[in-house]
Amino acid sequence: MIRIANDYDADVVIAGAGPAGAAAACHLARYGVSVMLLDRSSFPRDKVCGDFVGPVALAELGALGVPDIDGYLATNIARRAALYLDGHELISRFFPNLEGMPSYGRVVPRYVLDNWIVEAARRAGARVITGHAVTGFSVADDGVAVGLASPSGTLALRARVLIGTDGSSSTVARVMRGALPPRDDRIVAVRAYYENIAGPNDQLDLYFTRRAFPGYYWLFPTGGGEANVGLGMVLETIPAHAEALAALLKRLIDSDSALAARLNTARLRGKVAGWPLMTYDHRLALVDDRVILAGDAAGLINPLNGEGIQYALLSGRWAAETVAQCVRNHDYSAAALMPYASRVERELRYDMALARLIVQLIANRGLNPVWLEALRLITARARKDAAYAEIAGGILAGLAPARSALSVRMIGGTIDQAAMSLAIKAVLTTFSGPAAWSSLGLDAAQVGFQLAYDAMTNPLSFGDWLMRVVSDALELGVQASKGVVAAPLVSARPAAVAIR
Ligand SMILES: Cc1cc2nc3c(=O)[nH]c(=O)nc-3n(C[C@H](O)[C@H](O)[C@H](O)COP(=O)(O)OP(=O)(O)OC[C@H]3O[C@@H](n4cnc5c(N)ncnc54)[C@H](O)[C@@H]3O)c2cc1C
Known part of the structure; x- marks a missing residue:
């Protein structure tokens, strides 16, 4: 066990309790590092997403103990995916079988999933503080001071290391890099929930049409006759005078015969909600003295398919492994945190580079x-x-x-x-x-x-x-x-x- 800090509020403060932050908190707490997991929202909270949790992400959730939480095993399993072009099915296939991996994914609304991962972090010993937004931070020789704001006022916490997992509009990344990320690294996406859908519950549908290309849209069943339906596009491909994405999604639902067949008797539940995504840019730093970025805050999202939960969970674990080592060595310099950035580079940079080029x-x-x-x-x-x-x-x-x-x-x-x-x-x-x-x-x-x-x-x-x-x-x-x-x-x- 690593010793517990007492002259600091925690050894590690984590800004953002999505999959990246909660995974990092869970792993760090298990290493015996004192950790505080902060979020501006109160949980459970919604997060705009397609809700598809792929096999790699399922393996990470297994390591966090999430499957032991009530309700997890009842979540909807997706075993196959179908691709449509202009309303015609191009192909439908079961997920491949890879040794040691599930040959399926799950579709779990983030309102539920993220709360479970936070619960896993809490069970491991992390202190969870919600309803507090990180407003900035400053690094000194002996620690990092993290500024917080809540409806009841402002305060500052002191830690040895700050992990920024505050999503695609990350405050920690902006302060660390001194600038906003480039605009052309952005994807925007919208999603809505529908009830009473038709068709198989275990099939993910991906749709393309000439009208919406290069964007694509999807229907991912969440179980019980409900589905997550959404549309994603690279920001600069959205024509300036085109309908807003939400309106385009509704038009596509009406005009695409394959999607319309699944939503024939379905009802929209709630609103169509949108969210920006920042893609990975190898020129932007992931670590600095006493600060480290993971998940969407580090741009770890596959720009080809918008998948980010698995990268959030993986990078949260990698960040925790490196930070635990830093706590053991009493060294929190950028150089000591560098093994994390090198790991991200080794595991993901080639893939992200390929995906970026294709998207360009x-x-x-x-x-x-x-x-x-x-x-x-x-x-x-x-x-x-x-x-x-x-x-x-x-x-x-x-x-x-x-x-x-x-x-x-x-x-x-x-x-x-x-x-x-x-x-x-x-x-x-x-x-x-x-x-x-x-x-x-x-x-x-x-x-x-x-x-x-x-x-x-x-x-x-x-x-x-x-x-x-x-x-x-x-x-x-x-x-x-x-x-x-x-x-x-x-x-x-x-x-x-x-x-x-
Ligand atoms: C429409 C859409 C569809 C998607 N579909 C899929 C999919 O099907 N499968 C998939 O794998 N990925 C999908 N993604 C990507 C996925 O949602 C993200 O990659 C994933 O949520 C990243 O996790 P994270 O923990 O890094 O960030 P987030 O999940 O965004 O969590 C960040 C957390 O930080 C908190 N926060 C933000 N700012 C502050 C602050 N200043 N102070 C304190 N807390 C703060 C937020 O409240 C939030 O809880 C989709 C994304 C979009 C937009």
């Missing part, structure tokens, strides 16, 4: 036809190639790192499918006559023309986009050259736990 490319609406065709090719291949489908499904479920998409099997399979699809198209057009022949070339010309048109009519924003693509491509190149092995995220899971 997708962000240009001129390339929409290319991406929609790629989606068709990938799903067509997955329908007939089980090993390929296993990898694609693994990436979607957050089980396999996104860099598996760059494996020989995936690239080879996709090229093969593209060549075959082109050959089939060529044969069909040969028999359809000259009018159809020109349409093949026209598709490609249309994309090129659209990009050239964008470059001429709005050179500044086109140049800006191009610079971001180049910079993200360079970052991916650097990460790829480090030769990171595409090991499943299972390697990052805690020591043997029963997963439920």
Whole structure:
């Protein structure tokens, strides 16, 4: 056991009691470190989310003892996912089976889930203080003073280390870095709950349409005939004069035949709520003297699928491991906290770099036809190639790192499918006559023309986009050259736990 602080309010103060903060608090308390977990809200509290808890996150929850809490085992299990384009099902698959991991996820409203993780932290010995917002902090040689505000006034706490897990609009990150994160790292998403939905309770639905692309929308059943329905988009892809996201979601629900079929007799419960997400930027620091960032506050969210709970739980654990070591060594300098940042980099930076580049490319609406065709090719291949489908499904479920998409099997399979699809198209057009022949070339010309048109009519924003693509491509190149092995995220899971 590590000794308990008495000249400080706690060894460690954690700002934000979402999955990242509560996981860090639980692990630290188990190490015997005195820890105070703060949140501006009172629990249970809602959090805008898709509520999908993937297999990796389930393993982390198991390590925290959350499955022992009443009600957990009754939460809805998702065993498969289906992908739709313009109302037509492209593919439906069960989650892949990976040794030592559940072949399912759960869909648990955050109002319930987050309260359970806080409860696990409390049971482990963390002191939980809600209804107090962290307003700032200042670091001195012998500690960190954390400013708090509540309806009854302001106060300051003293600790050895501050962990910032206060979400995507993190106050701790802003103060630590001295600036807000760049605007182009932002995704916005909305979600609503529906009752009395139709269709299977164990199936997650993901929808794409030309109208909403590059955004996507989803229906994730939460059990008992209810579902979480939402829409996510990269901020800069939302046209300035377009309907607000909530209105767009409602229009999509009415116009998408596949989604409408599931919501035919359903009723909206409550309001459509929105939330911004900050994606990972390797140039932004994750640690400083006596301060460390985890979860959404560190931008640890997969910009491809918006998944962040597993990264919040993982980074909360990694932060706790490093901080516990610092408490043992009485060293809280940025250098002593650096093993945490290195771990995030080792486990996640390559994946985040790949996901960022893809999102940057997708962000240009001129390339929409290319991406929609790629989606068709990938799903067509997955329908007939089980090993390929296993990898694609693994990436979607957050089980396999996104860099598996760059494996020989995936690239080879996709090229093969593209060549075959082109050959089939060529044969069909040969028999359809000259009018159809020109349409093949026209598709490609249309994309090129659209990009050239964008470059001429709005050179500044086109140049800006191009610079971001180049910079993200360079970052991916650097990460790829480090030769990171595409090991499943299972390697990052805690020591043997029963997963439920
Ligand atoms: C619409 C949408 C859908 C999503 N769907 C999914 C999904 O299906 N699956 C998935 O894995 N991820 C999903 N995510 C991402 C996921 O919600 C986040 O990655 C996850 O919540 C991150 O956890 P966290 O603990 O880092 O932050 P949060 O869960 O945001 O927790 C931060 C906590 O800090 C508190 N706080 C904030 N400021 C202060 C302050 N100044 N002082 C004190 N406390 C403060 C907040 O009250 C909150 O409790 C989605 C996100 C959105 C927006």
